[in-house]
Amino acid sequence: xxxxxxxxxxxxxxxxxxxxxxxxxxxxxxxxxxxxxxxxxxxxxxxxxxxxxxxxxxxxxxxxxxxxxxxxxxxxxxxxxxxxxxxxxxxxxxxxxxxxxxxxxxxxxxxxxxxxxxxxxxxxxxxxxxxxxxxxxxxxxxxxxxxxxxxxxxxxxxxxxxxxxxxxxxxxxxxxxxxxxxxxxxxxxxxxxxxxxxxxxxxxxx
Numbered sequence: 001x002x003x004x005x006x007x008x009x010x011x012x013x014x015x016x017x018x019x020x021x022x023x024x025x026x027x028x029x030x031x032x033x034x035x036x037x038x039x040x041x042x043x044x045x046x047x048x049x050x051x052x053x054x055x056x057x058x059x060x061x062x063x064x065x066x067x068x069x070x071x072x073x074x075x076x077x078x079x080x081x082x083x084x085x086x087x088x089x090x091x092x093x094x095x096x097x098x099x100x101x102x103x104x105x106x107x108x109x110x111x112x113x114x115x116x117x118x119x120x121x122x123x124x125x126x127x128x129x130x131x132x133x134x135x136x137x138x139x140x141x142x143x144x145x146x147x148x149x150x151x152x153x154x155x156x157x158x159x160x161x162x163x164x165x166x167x168x169x170x171x172x173x174x175x176x177x178x179x180x181x182x183x184x185x186x187x188x189x190x191x192x193x194x195x196x197x198x199x200x201x202x203x204x205x206x
Contacts, residue, residue, distance in 0.1 A: 006037035012048065013040075022055040031056035036097075038062065041087035042079050049094035059127075060091050061099035067120025068113040071106045081120065088124045100126040103165070104184045105134030107142070107151030110175045118188050122195045131188035132165030133181045146171055 012018050025031055036059035037052075044062070052060065064084045066072050072079055091098045102121055104114050121129055136143040136155060146153040152173040156162070162170040166185075172178040 003034045003036075005035060009038050011037045011039045012043035015043070015048075019051060022051050025055045034058045036060065036099075040077075040079070041084050042077075044087035044090050046090055046094070049090050049096060053094050053096065057096065059097035059099060061101065062087060062091075063101040064088075064120065064124070065101070065103050066106055066113065067102075067117035071109065071113050071116075074107060084120070085124065088126065097127045098124075099128040099130070100124060101130045101132070102188065103132050103134055104181050104188075105171060105173060105176065107145060107153070108175075109134075109152070109173055111180070114176065114184050118184070118191050121188055122191045125192070125196050129188070129192055130166075131185045133168070133185065134171055135163050135165050135168060136171050137163065142171075 031054065033056050035057055037057060038061040041062045041064060062084075063077075065075060065077070065079070067081060069081050072081060088098050088100065100121065102117050104117065106113070117131075121131070134142060136146040136153075142151075142153075145151045146155040152175055154172050154174065155170070156172055156178065157170045159170075162168045169178060172181060176184070
């Protein structure tokens with residue numbers, strides 16, 4: 001084995017536990033392996049980034065979710081746009097590959113708020129990015145809102161085959177019909193990678 005991945009989405013939920021794990025990995029020679037993990041952006045600081053690198057970590061994934069301050073505030077995850085910026089920049093400075101995750105279709109999402117997400121993704125210029133569409137997974141608040149028609153939601157399907165954040169077809173919003181949400185996915189990827197490539201379109205640098 002030369003590499004592995006921690007699939008725990010709350011890798012840093014207990015900082016003392018995580019630091020002890022990283023220390024043991026160094027002590028037992030596991031830092032020679034290359035590994036990746038996911039963590040909440042609000043847990044990132046320089047000390048953590050340095051310890052991750054020392055323990056052999058090469059890639060971190062983190063959920064930015066939205067580039068709009070109001071949408072992030074309503075999500076209640078304790079993350080701000082500026083906090084997301086700082087987290088990504090800190091990870092990059094430490095030499096880590098950064099993977100970011102964004103979602104279109106938050107409650108009351110509009111083209112304006114969704115385009116804020118596209119712009120932030122391009123600004124952050126992560127090594128990899130994923131743009132998903134909100135899914136009303138059973139027993140979640142989003143599912144309950146969709147069932148009631150709250151948040152501008154319209155439930156499109158109860159078929160589990162449609163419950164995929166990238167290729168599914170379970171949900172849309174009054175302000176963002178399903179084709180618009182899918183167009184935003186394409187726009188997100190296009191704007192991000194064209195900007196990273198330094199593409200110039202019609203005399204405007206992306």
